[in-house]
Amino acid sequence: MEVSWEASVADSINTVYLLFSAYLVFVMQLGFAMLCAGSVRAKNAMNIMLTNVVDAVVGSISYYLFGFAFAFGEGSHSNPFIGTYFFALKDIPNSTYDYSYFLYQWAFAIAVAGITSGSIAERTQFSAYLVFSFFLTGFVYPIVAHWVWSSSGWLSPSSSDLLFGSGAIDFAGSGVVHLVGGIAGFWGSFIEGPRAGRFDAFGKAVPMRGHNATLVVLGTFLLWFGWFGFNPGSFDKILVSYPTASNQGNWTAIGRTAVTTTLAGSTAGLVTLFGRRLLVGHWDALDVCNGLLGGFVAITSGCSVVEPWAAIICGFVSAWVLIGLNIAALKLKFDDPLEATQLHGGCGAWGLIFTGLFAKEEFVIQAYDSGESGVSRPYGLFMGGGWALLGAQVVEVLAIVGWVSVTMGPLFYALHKLNILRISVDEEMAGLDISSHGGYAYTGHHAEESRPRFYTDYMRLQDQS
Template identity: 40%
Template sequence: MEVSINSLASGIDTVWVLLCAALVFLMEGGFAALEAGFIRSKNSLNIIMKVIMDCTVGMLGYFAVGFALMYGVDKAGLIGWSGFFLKGDFTYLGLKIPLYAYWLFQAAFAIAVATIVSGAVAERMKFAPYIVFSLLATVVIYPVAGHWVWGSGGWLNKLGMLDFAGSAVVHSLGGWASLAAVLVLGPRTGKFGKDGAVHVLPGHNLPLAALGAFLLWFGWFGFNPGSTLSGLDTNIARIAVNTNLSAAAGGTIAAIYTAVKFGKADPSMAINGALGGLVAITAGCAFVEPISAVIIGAFAGMLVVFAVPFFDSLRADDPVGAIAVHGVCGTFGTVAVGIFAENGGLLYGGGLGLLGVQILGVAAVSIWGFAATYGLFSLLKATVGIRVSVDDEIEGLDMSEHGITAYSDLECNPLTALSPVPSARSFPVAEHRLAE
């Protein structure tokens, strides 16, 4: 049977996008392991359940409504309004792959936004209200921002904003939504003393968190190169290299800085430094040189080290560092495109035009994510409530919300659960960080 060049190309592109969609979806496993490792064992099953709900409820919401609001026929540059339940004509998108392949890839992005927030609200948020948030994040919050930047007719798209794979649309949005969520929710019991002291509530399994980071890093090779939507685009090689180099630089700088500054390299900072590099390069991975990717990643790794204690000082309790990694580094990475892009970047003779658009765009997306999440969490708090009781928090959300523990062979000692929370002095690296 004779196969035309066009059909062969379409087949290769389809397989490429489906493979990358699978890699992006695997990142949910990375998020689950990372977040479970960064929190206490008594809450680890609960956080995994929340990630699972992102994959189930969130996926259904994006199928029914979210994709239509994001990629439907444009309304005033603000929102799409057609194609609900994937019904209707999407030919105006100019896809060279089946709509279903494109939807699956985009759906994996959508659920990542909600999952970013799940880590920030870990250890004290009720399960049912979180499901409501996860649904609305994939139905409304993410799709609206996505339409502005990636939708046909979106106002930021028309201005020429460059966000190749989502430093702004996914990560800045999710990071600043996380800040809004934790401000409404409040810190974990014992995190902050009455005297203003910051107490360390150490994660129970940093090797598990590191495994999660490696899974995320691996999945990013679908997240960024897959956004070409074509396995025939030779730029996928440079995108993959830029992605890898930025992560390497971020992890290296975070590890070296903590080793020099505190006397010991901080594993959690090295993990989040690498993730910060991945987040930061996501906007510009297709537009910058490899040396620029190294610089962007290095700055992102340093930003994480400074941002984590900064948000602690604001009493914004984020157990996994989601605000620092996704909010701060996503914002920086989006702006960095205006500086380092080979076509239009400030350092390449492009002037201030692109840089101004990047700043405007990431500000708009971030403000939308923060405001929408703050409003939703405030509404949920005033109606159904979003916070578990102190007793349930002490017992652990695995038992109070799901009736089972993640580690059934370990019995919880209530006296240990009620004992004073260790101060930062119990953890030398953390002590030095908090003293800055």
């Protein structure tokens, strides 16, 4: 069949845009690596860097062999819950799911494993990372992606049989990516328990600050940069046929999505800055960085379907969600070194609810019906769109929490029972770098400074005995 010159050019532009967006999302792996490295103590820097590399390389294989097929498979095995089973690139002839689309979706998949790694940092055996990373990227995450992003998924807003006549709107993955990673991290951190020395004998939290604020800030800005591929890049076709403006494509929506992303993150960072100042009595760059990321996580669901002013509300609330969950975590003696459960889980869930409240009908039709005139869809409750969309968003939150809990919870528990999840107390006190990776990431005084005082006293007593 002969393809017109205009169609060929449009396909080329769409492909280049999608690949460029994939590269931006992949840059977020570097952002995760820097953020994690700076947020842990120096004696564990080598370990956390290696786990970030492992998330990418293991995720590549598992997502190629299994994950992409589970997420976007179509064929004899396809159903609303699970797609085609194995070797997706070979089994799916549909040109929509070509190599560039695979690469973009792969970049999302490995981000999920990176989120979970942060929750169990500084006390986990390296072999456990290999197991959970493969399982999470190859099976657990792709099933959720199929539910929401595949045209045959039961939660999909593009399905022929829309849930509540709406489907759940999770445009770039507040739920599919962040809530999945956050809940998986919760179970890992909960089953492992707090790091040695995190809480004293009276249950009071002992500060365990990361060793390098510079790396945290660098990682935050890299993640911000990558988010412009994460959110605006989720318009995988920027040139589409619009009935009212055939040459418009998705350009307007892409620009608006970038703006809402920026405003939500910036608002959350600013609110966290002053909120933590009131609570702890000083300005804290690390708290601001996490607040900023919490805003990005929350807006990721509705970035394409809300007004810029609504994004400011999203960021404002997400900051307090994060602050509140961090306070609750300390009271419950829950130890997540990167605050990944609170940040990605809590703010991700809020982002889904926010979309059900503030989505604008015009933008929903623009994002999911190519601006088709005469189309009516449920939209945000506060925008006059009724309860249908909000109901679908709540169902997505509950479904993700349930699915990840019944898959990742038993996996971490099995690893725990097999004694291959957590390192020994002695290894933890010495640091994973020296006990598992042959030496510290830093030389000289940095390694000595990374050792807490009680570890020095402990080793002196061991020598005397």
